[in-house]
Amino acid sequence: xxxxxxxxxxxxxxxxxxxxxxxxxxxxxxxxxxxxxxxxxxxxxxxxxxxxxxxxxxxxxxxxxxxxxxxxxxxxxxxxxxxxxxxxxxxxxxxxxxxxxxxxxxxxxxxxxxxxxxxxxxxxxxxxxxxxxxxxxxxxxxxxxxxxxxxxxxxxxxxxxxxxxxxxxxxxxxxxxxxxxxxxxxxxxxxxxxxxxxxxxxxxxxxxxxxxxxxxxxxxxxxxxxxxxxxxxxxxxxxxxxxxxxxxxxxxxxxxxxxxxxxxxxxxxxxxxxxxxxxxxxxxxxxxxxxxxxxxxxxxxxxxxxxxxxxxxxxxxxxxxxxxxxxxxxxxxxxxxxxxxxxxxxxxxxxxxxxxxxxxxxxxxxxxxxxxxxxxxxxxxxxxxxxxxxxxxxxxxxxxxxxxxxxxxxxxxxxxxxxxxxxxxxxxxxxxxxxxxxxxxxxxxxxxxxxxxxxxxxxxxxxxxxxxxxxxxxxxxxxxxxxxxxxxxxxxxxxxxxxxxxxxxxxxxxxxxxxxxxxxxxxxxxxxxxxxxxxxxxxxxxxxxxxxxxxxxxxxxxxxxxxxxxxxxxxxxxxxxxxxxxxxxxxxxxx
Ligand code: SF4
Numbered sequence: 001x002x003x004x005x006x007x008x009x010x011x012x013x014x015x016x017x018x019x020x021x022x023x024x025x026x027x028x029x030x031x032x033x034x035x036x037x038x039x040x041x042x043x044x045x046x047x048x049x050x051x052x053x054x055x056x057x058x059x060x061x062x063x064x065x066x067x068x069x070x071x072x073x074x075x076x077x078x079x080x081x082x083x084x085x086x087x088x089x090x091x092x093x094x095x096x097x098x099x100x101x102x103x104x105x106x107x108x109x110x111x112x113x114x115x116x117x118x119x120x121x122x123x124x125x126x127x128x129x130x131x132x133x134x135x136x137x138x139x140x141x142x143x144x145x146x147x148x149x150x151x152x153x154x155x156x157x158x159x160x161x162x163x164x165x166x167x168x169x170x171x172x173x174x175x176x177x178x179x180x181x182x183x184x185x186x187x188x189x190x191x192x193x194x195x196x197x198x199x200x201x202x203x204x205x206x207x208x209x210x211x212x213x214x215x216x217x218x219x220x221x222x223x224x225x226x227x228x229x230x231x232x233x234x235x236x237x238x239x240x241x242x243x244x245x246x247x248x249x250x251x252x253x254x255x256x257x258x259x260x261x262x263x264x265x266x267x268x269x270x271x272x273x274x275x276x277x278x279x280x281x282x283x284x285x286x287x288x289x290x291x292x293x294x295x296x297x298x299x300x301x302x303x304x305x306x307x308x309x310x311x312x313x314x315x316x317x318x319x320x321x322x323x324x325x326x327x328x329x330x331x332x333x334x335x336x337x338x339x340x341x342x343x344x345x346x347x348x349x350x351x352x353x354x355x356x357x358x359x360x361x362x363x364x365x366x367x368x369x370x371x372x373x374x375x376x377x378x379x380x381x382x383x384x385x386x387x388x389x390x391x392x393x394x395x396x397x398x399x400x401x402x403x404x405x406x407x408x409x410x411x412x413x414x415x416x417x418x419x420x421x422x423x424x425x426x427x428x429x430x431x432x433x434x435x436x437x438x439x440x441x442x443x444x445x446x447x448x449x450x451x452x453x454x455x456x457x458x459x460x461x462x463x464x465x466x467x468x469x470x471x472x473x474x475x476x477x478x479x480x481x482x483x484x485x486x487x488x489x490x491x492x493x494x495x496x497x498x499x500x501x502x503x504x505x506x507x508x509x510x511x512x513x514x515x516x517x518x519x520x521x522x523x524x525x526x527x528x529x530x531x532x533x534x535x536x537x538x539x540x541x542x543x544x545x546x547x548x549x550x551x552x553x554x555x556x557x558x559x560x561x562x563x564x565x566x567x568x569x570x571x572x573x574x575x576x577x578x579x580x581x582x583x584x585x586x587x588x589x590x591x
Contacts, residue, residue, distance in 0.1 A: 001025040002217035003065035003511035004033060008041075009107040009129060011122070013201050014055060014114030016131045023108060029513060032487035033108055034064035035091060036527045038080035041111055042089070043530060048537045052084035052193075053175055053200040055115040061166075061206075062109035064489030065510050067099050068214060070226040073491035073498075075099045075293035083192040084200075085177040085354070085403050086422040088535045089444045090192035094166075095292035095491060096184030098208065101164030106212035116202040121149060121167075125160070126210045134204035141347040142169035142182040149205045160209035167205035168195045169349025171391040175199055177403035178354040182346065186300075186316035187292070190351045192423065192445050193403075217512030225505050229497060230296055238496050242299040243289060247320035248278040250427070253459060254324075258559040259432035261425075262328040263377065264360035265418045268429055268556040272333035276323055280335045290316055297493050303339060310340045318342045318352075324427030325356020330363065331377040344384055348391040355390065357424035358400050359383050361407065361417065370411045371396065418548045420447035421540075431551055431561045433458045433465045438475055438571040441545045444531035452479040453492055468567050472574035480524035487527065528579065529587040542585045545572055 006028070008021045023037070031037045038060045050056045059081045066074040077099040083090035106126050119134035132152075137145050145167040153163045165183060172179035172195030179195030180188040189195075216222050233239045241249055251273060254260040258268035274280060281287060281303065290300035305313040318326075318335070322342045326332045332341065345352045365371045373396050375382045389397025399410050404424060408417035418424060423446025430437030435454040440447035449455065454475055458465040463474055482495065484503055498506070500517040507515045532540075552565045576585045 001028050001511060002215055004028050004108050005106050005212070005214060007107045009105075009110040009124065011110060011112045011129050012114045013112055013116050013120070013203060016116070016120075018129045020107075020128065028108075030523065031527065032065065032484065032507070032511075032523060034062055034078055034489040035080070035483065035486035036523065037109060037487070038062045038078065038091075039089075039527055039530045039534065041109070042080055042082070043534055045111065045113070046082060049539070050082060052082045052087065052197060055201070056113065057082050057197060057200075059112045059194070059197050059201065060109055061102070062489070063099050063103045064487060065214075066488045066490060066506065068103035069216060069510055070223050070294070071490070071506055071510070072226055072229060072294055072296060073494035074489070075295070076489045076491060077102055077189075078486065078489055079181055079189040079194040081194060081197045082538065083194075083445065084175070084196045085193040086446045088421055088446070088538050088540060089531045090194060090197075091445055091486070092181070092189035092191050092194050093486070093489065094181070094183055094187045094189040095295075096187035097293045098164030098166055098183040098187075099489070100293050101162070101208040101210070103214070104210040104212050105208050106210060112201060112203070115200060119202045119204050121205040121207070122203060123153070123207050123209075125208070126212055134202075137204045138173060139170065142167050142349045143185050143347055145169070145205050146182070146185060149207050153207050153209060157209065163207050163209035165205055165207045167349075168198050168203075169347060169391070171348045171350040172196055172199035173204070174391060174393050174401065176350060176391060176393070176401040178351040180349050180351050182349055186346055188346070188349075188351075191353070191448070193351075195349050216510050218509045222506070222509035225502075225509055229502070233296065233497055236497070239297050242297050242493055245278040245282070246289070246299050246301045248281045248301070248318070248323060250320040251277040251323055251327075254427060257432055257459070257465075258556060258561070259429040260328055261324055261427055261429050263331060264329050264357075264364050265429070265550065266554070266557075268432060268558050270328050270331065272327075272331070275333050276327035276335050276338060281318070284335055285339065292491070295491065297491075299493055305336050305339060308336055310336050313339060313343055315339050315343050315346070321426050322352040322356070325353050326359075326383070328427065329356050329360035330383055332380055332383065333378055337380045341380070341383060341387065344387050348387065350387065350391060353426055354403070354424050355387060357418065358390070358404060358407065359386055361404065361413070362386065362396070362400065364416065365411050365413060370413060415549055418550065420547060421445075421544050423447050425449065428455045429556065430547060431556050431563050432559060434468065434563050434567065434571070435463070435465065435471055435475055437547055437551065437563045437568055438472065438575060441547055441568065441572060442575055444528070444535060450482075450492060452482060453495060454478055456495065468570050472571060472578050476575065476578045477521070479528070480521045483524035483527050484520050487523070525579065532581070532585070532587055536586060542572075545585060
């Protein structure tokens with residue numbers, strides 16, 4: 001089939017061997033690859049109730065049909081498994097350059113089962129997978145690991161013009177439930193603990209190199225489409241905003257509506273906003289816009305600290321979500337210090353959103369005398385020390401490494417913990433943006449902001465943030481369109497440019513398949529049904545679609561807003577109905 005290799009690389013890491021299995025046209029037609037394909041594979045191969053950190057949990061890395069083509073926003077890969085953080089379906093995506101090298105190996109996906117008895121790193125190329133001892137890499141931070149593996153390929157593989165590397169840091173090795181898989185130093189498959197799954201298999205890194213190329217159905221159509229889009233996007237306000245300010249612009253936008261989570265979700269605005277917003281980042285750090293391959297938006301900020309104790313520190317970021325987690329929730333009041341904490345998490349290989357949430361939760365516990373641990377809001381060095389303790393599972397860090405559900409239980413603070421299904425929300429308070437409540441409640445991977453990015457229509461006045469009635473219809477359409485993004489594996493920030501019509505043109509040019517909105521929605525709906533089936537099989541109950549109690553009962557001081565439990569019940573009931581699920585949120589043929 002055009003746009004695919006029809007090949008799955010199936011790796012048994014226990015035995016250090018692999019097979020190349022065919023993927024049928026029918027399956028690719030039905031799923032469009034990427035998320036759709038990986039979800040099908042997980043349902044088929046993962047035993048129900050499998051231990052996420054056990055050898056039988058499969059770890060899948062996939063590219064999409066658009067990867068390696070001229071389509072803008074297409075240099076991304078996805079990771080799919082069962083999450084050690086939530087115990088449910090796990091998906092996480094990353095940009096940078098590595099997906100380009102992944103697709104050149106000639107596989108649509110690789111699926112890893114088993115666990116090595118000793119640390120290994122893998123080389124994946126057109127000939128398959130090769131296994132190397134990682135004894136000398138185990139314990140290294142993610143940046144050094146990437147450098148070492150790239151240097152090895154350069155020295156030993158003269159046929160490889162270049163390569164891409166994904167790896168884990170110490171947090172992944174030590175099975176921290178929210179460890180990331182990192183690439184290009186600062187890009188990461190950041191949520192749901194995919195790095196811990198890789199660590200449980202004792203895989204420190206994977207290098208990709210090759211020269212394979214997929215054929216497109218109509219390369220001229222795909223190229224013309226990409227060229228036209230770049231022209232059209234030149235004057236697009238959203239593109240310009242991301243290019244000029246990066247995601248850090250969201251600090252002001254969210255603060256203005258009182259939805260910038262601060263002081264562990266007790267406030268919606270930070271008094272020190274001016275020290276941590278986009279203006280502060282661009283003034284106080286030397287910033288160069290940076291892009292993943294095949295991207296004209298360039299939302300990344302290659303930033304270097306100009307003055308002070310971190311002078312010279314270089315990082316891509318900090319992104320909005322990291323600023324909110326450390327600057328808002330933990331009230332760190334300097335953008336340089338947030339960059340410093342960001343750098344620590346990147347080197348250790350840990351999700352900044354969850355890490356920031358857990359540190360703020362620890363501060364609350366300390367203030368309330370629930371634990372004997374001295375830490376308070378804004379105390380950067382203590383926060384930095386705690387991040388290290390988590391990654392190396394020292395003292396209190398060992399409890400925190402297990403994730404919010406375990407921590408809240410251990411400290412008898414379950415009523416205060418902010419999470420859905422064990423994953424903490426991103427920086428959009430659902431008491432203000434009520435559609436984000438529905439997003440956090442129903443996302444297959446816990447409190448996720450990306451599956452529907454519903455903050456966008458709510459902030460852009462496309463729908464009233466307080467509206468409940470009728471919201472689920474619009475929400476479901478956004479979620480469906482972005483599910484197609486995840487099967488093709490496209491960057492979210494192209495969401496305004498790729499509406500249904502553009503997606504249909506792209507799919508026709510790459511795969512030759514004729515699609516319309518209805519057909520794409522039907523594919524997306526089937527994928528969402530499958531992720532739901534996966535979660536139900538793992539024990540999900542409808543009560544777990546609810547938000548943490550505090551969102552229902554504790555008003556934000558600046559706006560007085562809550563989301564009432566009844567409102568959430570209505571949103572959920574409407575969503576189940578639009579999806580065609582029963583009143584308990586089960587896809588119909590699940591009985
Ligand atoms: S918009 Fe940002 S995240 Fe998306 S492809 Fe471009 S640089 Fe990467």
